[in-house]
Amino acid sequence: MTKKRKVIKILVVDDSPVALIILKRIFATSPEIEVVGTAQNGLEALKLIPKIEPDVICTDLHMAFMNGLEFTREVMHEYPRPILVISNSVQEHDTENVFQLLEAGAVDVFPKPETGLNSDYDAIKQELINKIKILSGVKVFTLHRRQINQERQQQLFIRNIQDKLVKNYLVDTPKTILKYPRSAKNIKVLAIGASTGGPQALKTILHNLPSTFPLPIICVQHISNGFLNGLINWLANGCQLPIKIAISGELPKAGVIYFPPEKHHLELDNRGKFVCSKTPAIGGHRPSITVTFNSIAKFYGSSSIGVLLTGMGRDGADGMQAIAQSGGLTIAQNEATSIIFGMPKEAIVLGAAQYILPINDISQKLLMIINN
Structure with a gap:
């Protein structure tokens, strides 16, 4: 029946x-x-x-x-x-x-x-x-009117990191634990991919990173054509790090957040410089998260961190697996805080996510890893 x-x-x-x-x-x-x-x-x-x-x-x-x-x-x-x-x-x-x-x-x-x-x-x-x-299948969350002032938020954020360091902070992880990078000091790049619900998730992470963040951050967000500059301007308001569109031939700089140009994949050449290309879409996406993650894995290997956030479909899952297999660190947003748990779930199913974290904990985990 x-x-x-x-x-x-x-x-x-x-x-x-x-x-x-x-x-x-x-x-x-x-x-x-x-x-x-x-x-x-x-x-x-x-x-x-x-x-x-x-x-x-x-x-x-x-x-x-x-x-x-x-x-x-x-x-x-x-x-x-x-x-x-x-x-x-x-x-x-x-x-x-x-x-x-x-x-x-x-x-x-x-x-x-x-x-x-x-x-x-x-x-x-x-x-x-x-x-x-x-x-109809999207999960939403109650947004409260009362907000803690920014200074108080920063104090609580720093205290929270310190408390979790003292308590040897443990997180919900899949059964298969991937090999941890040999030294946090060797990490040279952070790559983040997102789709539906991604702008809010990106804002949560990027706004909690300090101006002294020591890595280049390469972001891929699925977004309708014509809205990329608006996304960058919106994220820049309150972010302590500069945000820009990547340019072919440019070498990623520490402490700068990069997005691919609209309708372009973003990769790295054999010298680590950006390549912005209009090669065919992958899985219907250009830019594709997997294309960028694969390139990150190939060039940076175990010196990379890959983060996959909320989104429909499976773009980024195979790319995260490539980062994991190269010895890099991988983090997936958990189901409870994902607007759509498609992309992170696919990465988890592949065994490609070393950490599965609520969105509010990801920036904390990044700082703990980098500061070792």
């Missing part, structure tokens, strides 16, 4: 009656999705959520009384759920809006067709439905 597939219940919030009609019509074409409620602003929607218990929320950004950003913050504090922001104001040039929404807790954004015509909505119908299906 075939098991009945669970219907994804969604709440649609938009102050445009026309947009509400079109979105409802789009979602009605999928037997796996049911619109269980609509609202014209955030205040109306907040009252509905406990009554209809939606699995996913779709919201516009600009609305009267309570806009999409304010609404997202309230939802993530009171009724945390996956939120997709569907708006005219999350286009490629609206990077500030996009990253404010991601920081507030939205999982993804989806630009409305700029014309608003039915025919244009039809063109993006399947893409929008696919996003809803993906978001």
Whole structure:
């Protein structure tokens, strides 16, 4: 007997009656999705959520009384759920809006067709439905309004490291333990890969690294075209390390964070200099995390650290295995703190992750290893 597939219940919030009609019509074409409620602003929607218990929320950004950003913050504090922001104001040039929404807790954004015509909505119908299906399986976390001031956070962070050093800090590890690099002093590079949920995860790690961090950091983040500069600017606000786009022929410098150019793989040549290429996508990705990790493993070997964060699919898993097999250190984000546990899980299944850590512990572990 075939098991009945669970219907994804969604709440649609938009102050445009026309947009509400079109979105409802789009979602009605999928037997796996049911619109269980609509609202014209955030205040109306907040009252509905406990009554209809939606699995996913779709919201516009600009609305009267309570806009999409304010609404997202309230939802993530009171009724945390996956939120997709569907708006005219999350286009490629609206990077500030996009990253404010991601920081507030939205999982993804989806630009409305700029014309608003039915025919244009039809063109993006399947893409929008696919996003809803993906978001229905996403794990979200309550975001609390009260934040400790930055100085207090730094004090607690340093004290936490010291306490864990004294207690010989142990972490949840897979049964197969890979060989630890012979000396932490020999480590020369840190590579980080991420996909869905990655911007928030990267921010958590990078913002907790000091200005004296002694390694180059090479990051690969799957992100829509046109948003890379916005991501870099967003991460740079509050980060103690400079962040830039890698340039072919450039030698990675200690204490600098690098990202590949859009639509380019990032590798190293036999002298350790960057190579930015438009060779074919791997697993649908360019840049590919595995391509970068493989190159890191080949050049740096046991002098490398590879970190694989939240993301859908398996990009980076084989690359992390290459780093592990070369004698490097590997860390995977754990399931409990991953928005999507796809990529880290695949690396763990391969036996490629030496440490499996909550996102808030990864920067601490890196500093402990490097400071030995």
